[in-house]
Amino acid sequence: MKTRYTYGGDEHIYVEMDEEMSLDAFFKSLSMSEAVKAANLPGVLDICPANASFQVRFDPDRIHPEEMMKRVQELESKADQAEKTLRTRIIEVPVFYKDPWTHETLMRFRERHQDPSGSDLDYAARINGYADADAFIEAHHSAPWFVSMVGFVAGLPFLYQLVEREKQLQVPKYLRPRTDTPKQTVGYGGCFSCVYSVRGAGGYQMFGITPMTIYDPKQETSYLKDFMVYFKPGDIVKWKPIDRAEYDRILKEVEAGTWTPRVAEVDFDLDAFNADMKGTNAKLMEALNDA
């Protein structure tokens, strides 16, 4: 990994940990953006951690960009020395794969897809070497995921799966973005999963839908009373496949304010994970199942 520092106009400093995605690059970007936050530098307006990079927006009337650059660079060694552990939470997110709503949408935009003959899941299964969509779905939900970035639009999480590089699922985005995506679609592009927090344009492949509200500007949802956005970088997610009946039940309960996601507090240790992925994931699942 080689860190690259650059300016985004006169108001942003952009730091790329690595050109390619990895858990190491994500951890370092999270840890360094935390260090910038803790340093309480003058003029900082926003610190945005992303998958393998982060960005600081600042007011150049309050701090000269070169000074800000210097101060941010000085924090790199601190981030390097920081322990690669994270006190976080694991959340079970129910997913109705092969649902009728994303299916209707993907059929409407078929001419923008690499393979108009099948569904997005059929295509993803084929190019990743799985026998069929169900086998691919199993790979998608069998190991947990890190929320590696929140953004694009309000409250949308990008997720990166906690498996070896060779087991990572990779799917290209649509040839041309759709103008419509149902709210709470579980999507896929590159090596990232996502949940569309709101209805709108999108280029990720569509695999299913969750009944769990993840963005609520009115803050009426029972578990979004404190803040309108549910996810933050560093959260761990386990997809739980559900059927139509369970989808309908949870959706009703979310609307009634009686449903809350299953959540457990966990510690994640990157070195321990790299040494024993299966064992680490099993422990994460244990914590979740006990919750």
Next chain:
Amino acid sequence: MTLEIVKPGLATSVQDLGRPGYFHLGIPEGGAMDRYALRAANLLVGNDEGAACLEAVFMGPEIRIGADCVLAVTGAEMPIKLDGETVPTWTSFAAKAGQVLSFGFLTEGARIYIAVSGGIATEPDLGSRSTYPIGMLGGIDGRPVQPGDVIPVGEDGAAKPCLSVPEDLRRRPGTPAELRVLPGLYWDRLTEASQTAFFDDTWTVASEADRMGYRFKGGRPMEFVEREQPFGAGSDPSNIVDGCYSYGSVQVPGGTEPIVLHRDAVSGGGYFTLGAVISADMDLIGQLQPNTPVHFRRTDMDQALAARAHRRAMLDKLRNALAG
């Protein structure tokens, strides 16, 4: 006091100076596309500079005034009519309860700012009244105005009619418009020839130009330095591992049409960016109409900061000109 929307115009929305601090959650700063024009409109009617106004693009709304007040319209040039009588732009004027404010055809620029003494007093979200439709925040239920909307207005301050912004303090883009760009971010992805061509070519504003971003067309397609695409980046040479976007950053999906992200920018994505339009020129973009020719001018950090200082000095002049 209220303003009643009779006709909404094209996409008229409540805007102030925005809600910085939530970009890490995908919620953009938002706010007036032309912040200088919004400040000027507010100063003309005795409001705080950052009070909420109506921003209308290409076509003005029709508004029934609920109570006696002072109004001002700045930004683009669009004939202003009060009960059919023409009133001057960039100048405060008194309106009486029941009168109707309407607009003629746009002659120059793209966006007008309608300030009312007391300021628009809709409910703020995350510290701002700016309308952000994708996130359903600010404005009226997070959307542009509709016919029949009754917009609350705050307590009238010490507003005076007949204040006017001097001609030399009305900032507009020239033709062709010049936008200064600081190369950076993923600039090195482009070949030298494409780096040069970006600044040499004449671009025009495409029809896809809104609060999220402005698209430009007409320049030569760009070529990328060859590389094996990094893991997770996607197969197109214009793809990167999804990262944050800077305000003003210039992305070129597929190397064809540059898009400059503006106030309601998406906060990140998987396209390379070649640098960013400097902060001093962001307001100008808000006044560009489709088909306007544009030159991107290469600049450096010193010039960017000098331009910013120049903008600040101009704002101070405006404050002095309209004080007392």
